[in-house]
Amino acid sequence: MKAALLLQIATTFAALSLVAVGGANAVVPDIHRQVVDILGWMDNATFANLFAIAQAAPGPNVLVVSLIGWHMAGLAGLAVATIAMILPSGLLAFAAGRILNRLSGARWVTIVKAGLIPLATGLILASGVVMVRSAHQGSLTLAISAFAAIFVVACDYNPLWALSGGAIIGLAGWALGFQ
């Protein structure tokens, strides 16, 4: 039973690993589709909460995947999910590093980059929209999301301020009986 679940975790994330241009945050819509809609591992709110916790921890943005693994199957799940998400793309990076250390200025690298970065940006924006929908519990949460988005665009302060601000506004709204 557990082995089957771990296998499912491994295959789900390994498949996404090689398309996650821009990191796990770019594939959040697909992770959400798999984990919430298809596999039914958790509901919307839990998904949003796990994402929030992953954002609150330092480190590269593969952690949301680690946390989903943890939520489903404890420490083994965390290890399997993290490795499944990092290993395929990591091997590619390793190979590319060996070849490209010499070619980093090459023209085709510039071209591939120019082609892929707009896509990555669009995917991350899509992730944001899917996340906002998952986190949506009323007009207050929507306002917090909008606030956080403006915060990032408008200034360069550490995003942790926006995360703690969200927690405080959420608490204040609840204490005041505001939905």
Add this chain to the structure above:
Amino acid sequence: MAPDTADPSPQISRAQLFLGFLKIGLLGFGGVAPVARHILVEDRKWLSEKDYAAILGIGQVLPGANVTNASIIIGERFHGPLGSLIALSGLMAMPLVILIGLAGLYDHFSGLVPVHVAIGGTAAAAAGLVIGTALKMAKRLKPSPIALAFGLAAFAGAGILRLPLIETLLVLAPLSIAAAAWEKRR
């Protein structure tokens, strides 16, 4: 051709490599790339500014988080395959420990209403941060009309139509790269 310009590469022991990336992971709240640049280029002087930008650029084009990829490439440069493993484990160690701590707290306390409410607010903010990050990237990118169209297509496919990502990218990526090549032709 400038193969050897970066090459008086400093001698870095395996322990130093691990500790350097451990620090990057520990300090990388809300985005690791700026911290990584600071530590690798300014603090430890393992890489020149140009080297770091080039490696991060490659890390960005490839699938996977850019700094994760960069750690693998940088580790390889100093200590081969083992170096990659050392740098990557250094990078991931502290974030995973902190994550497990936070997840444990969540499992214990998420039943309490105030905790639940606070996490809900944090989740809303985290979601907004992702939108803000994407908008900021778009602003810095100053995309051409064609690049903008591809960005919007990726957004619509993944965010609105909720198409499967792998298939969507298999279609969009070659087209977008071809368009970029066409735009950069001389």
